[in-house]
Amino acid sequence: MPPRRYATGQLALHTELGLNVPEPYQQSWVSTGTTRKIEQGVSSAQHTYPKSYRHGGTLLDHLRFALRYEPLDLRLLSAAFRTWGAEEIRLWVQQEPTGERSRRAWFLYEALTGQTLELPDTTSGAYVGALNERWEYVAARRNSPRHRVTDNLLGTAAFSVTVRRTDRLEQSWRSALDQRARQLLRQYDPALLARAITFLYTTETLSSFQIEREQPDKARERRFVQALRNARKFNPLDPAALRTLQQQIVEGQTPLEGWRTDQVFVGETVGQGQEQVHFVTPQPADLPALMDGWQAMTARLLSDPSVDPVLAAAAISFAFVFIHPFPDGNGRLHRYLIHQVLEKRDFTPPEGIFPISASMLRDRRGYDDALESFSRPLMEHLDFELDPRELTLTVRGKTAHLYRHFDATTLVEYLYGRIEDTIARDLSGELDWLSRFDQIFQVAYAQDLPDVQAKKLVRYLMEQRGRLSNNKRPQFADIAPEKLRLIEERARQVFAENDE
Known part of the structure; x- marks a missing residue:
């Protein structure tokens, strides 16, 4: 019988609270099996955790899981906090006033909802980032002494994108x-x-x-x-x-x-x-x-x-x-x-x-x-x-x-x-084109060709990688054959040198 799995983290909050916002990119599951698995998709990544990650299954348990193991989806958390209400967060902070995750949840709740919980400012505990730098890119720290949390959002609670750390970006x-x-x-x-x-x-x-x-x-x-x-x-x-x-x-x-x-x-x-x-x-x-x-x-x-x-x-x-x-x-x-x-x-x-x-x-x-x-x-x-x-x-x-x-x-x-x-x-292509053009033009100009005619000839030579096509040749019938041959030879040489 294959292992069963249960949604956890922000995906569980999204489902259980019926949030009318897009689902999170990282969708976490706890299975009855013993293996850790990641299935990477275009619009989401499925993270399956072994049974040792099982928890009580309450909304607060899902939030704790998200704060520990997931890049945070601020849009989802904002909707969750507004739907869920304040009392469980307030009680959690009362029970764990110096806990890292409880203080992060407290800060994010107040920042994203604009509501102040009936809690005294915390006076102890090392400062911890609102976003986890292991999972997301962050901005320079701005301390929130009330929560002893560093506001490292890329923007503000009123408007901010998030960017996950990926191998491609690194x-x-x-x-x-x-x-x-x-x-x-x-x-x-x-x-x-x-x-x-x-x-x-x-x-x-x-x-x-x-x-x-x-x-x-x-x-x-x-x-x-x-x-x-x-x-x-x-x-x-x-x-x-x-x-x-x-x-x-x-x-x-x-x-x-x-x-x-x-x-x-x-x-x-x-x-x-x-x-x-x-x-x-x-x-x-x-x-x-x-x-x-x-x-x-x-x-x-x-x-x-x-x-x-x-x-x-x-x-x-x-x-x-x-x-x-x-x-x-x-x-x-x-x-x-x-x-x-x-x-x-x-x-x-x-x-x-x-x-x-x-x-x-x-x-x-x-x-x-x-x-x-x-x-x-x-x-x-x-x-x-x-x-x-x-x-x-x-x-x-x-x-x-x-x-x-x-x-x-x-x-x-x-x-x-x-x-x-x-x-x-x-950038490279235009610089290379101009460099080749100038090298060929110098030879054409040295043959006393009129400026317009020289530029026209060089452009044609550039199009054919140093060769003048038969259908273009009649346009330059007034140029002495030995001069035309010299210009063509230099054009082919320029392409050969630059292609090495």
């Missing part, structure tokens, strides 16, 4: 992509580097618009390029600065004095009178509090050197696009914020740029999957109605709690992958 962190990019840039002449970076700013701009299936006019393109060049100076904590940048991006819309006032959604037409809704944004009335929380988290992540810059960029930028504070332009602002954070945290080389949108554009399916890691489970817990004719959507009930806290692990992993890709393909 490997990405050790790969030191910022240092790899700096080393790459040091190999090239500053003048050539400046030309490449100019091109990459334009590439990033056009790619970001193309993701939204838009083609900006030259004026909007120039404004966005300039905004990217000034990203380090941009202040995302200033609502007026965000609104000004949004107006520069979308153009033609009435300037906002606050955040959007209409309920919006992301969807697609799938038939006559039929619309498929992919993502429902927070209700307009919830935006002021959500944006205040987002800005508090942003302030912490921008100023805390102990937090990985890529984690900070993913947390800030993806949380922004999920809040969706504007009627339009949120996606482009979200991708702009990636650059702003990486610049501000000195991850981007001072003379460089990571054209991440170009990598996202090449990987549209992966980008959509990353966004849906948040939106897909969220949609199962929203009650809404769409008028397909008017394309207006009504959301019923309170929903702000679904956007305040979420697991951003997949998003950080995704962003690390795009940075690695853009270093290898866009």
Whole structure:
């Protein structure tokens, strides 16, 4: 007879309290067997513990288990505390006033619910982190003397993502992509580097618009390029600065004095009178509090050197696009914020740029999957109605709690992958292309060819890896055969040398 198993930890809290929030990523079970097993999936990990982990099965037992063995799901715990009530937590702290897990539960209860339990401040016990660094990435400690707990959330109790420690993220962190990019840039002449970076700013701009299936006019393109060049100076904590940048991006819309006032959604037409809704944004009335929380988290992540810059960029930028504070332009602002954070945290080389949108554009399916890691489970817990004719959507009930806290692990992993890709393909590729172009152009220019004709010839040679195709050759019939042969030989030599 195979071993039976019973839900425990946060999964058990979710089930037994009937919580209307997504299930936790780590789903823990205690079996009647003797083996420990982990089954890793895309959207969850099943952790089966042997029978020696069995406990009394009360809600408090499940909470104790979660605090000891699981990365914490703040959205789930917030819902659990509000549903469960305060008395059992209060009695637990009274019985174990210096216990590490009882004090963490006490701190999290008061922080996530905003309710103060009728308990005196604790006066003894070593400080312990609210989140367990073994399972999750944390921010620098901020002591809560009442609980003798260090508030190490990545944001605040009002708004914070969580990021689980994974082998993939640990490997990405050790790969030191910022240092790899700096080393790459040091190999090239500053003048050539400046030309490449100019091109990459334009590439990033056009790619970001193309993701939204838009083609900006030259004026909007120039404004966005300039905004990217000034990203380090941009202040995302200033609502007026965000609104000004949004107006520069979308153009033609009435300037906002606050955040959007209409309920919006992301969807697609799938038939006559039929619309498929992919993502429902927070209700307009919830935006002021959500944006205040987002800005508090942003302030912490921008100023805390102990937090990985890529984690900070993913947390800030993806949380922004999920809040969706504007009627339009949120996606482009979200991708702009990636650059702003990486610049501000000195991850981007001072003379460089990571054209991440170009990598996202090449990987549209992966980008959509990353966004849906948040939106897909969220949609199962929203009650809404769409008028397909008017394309207006009504959301019923309170929903702000679904956007305040979420697991951003997949998003950080995704962003690390795009940075690695853009270093290898866009940054390295453009520098390599310009270097080869210059080497071949020097020979063409030395043959007294007109500048335009020389550039045209070199571009054709670059397309064919140093060879001029027969159908292009008639365009250069006025060049002496020996000069043309010399240029072609040098082009083939450049490709052979660089490919070694």
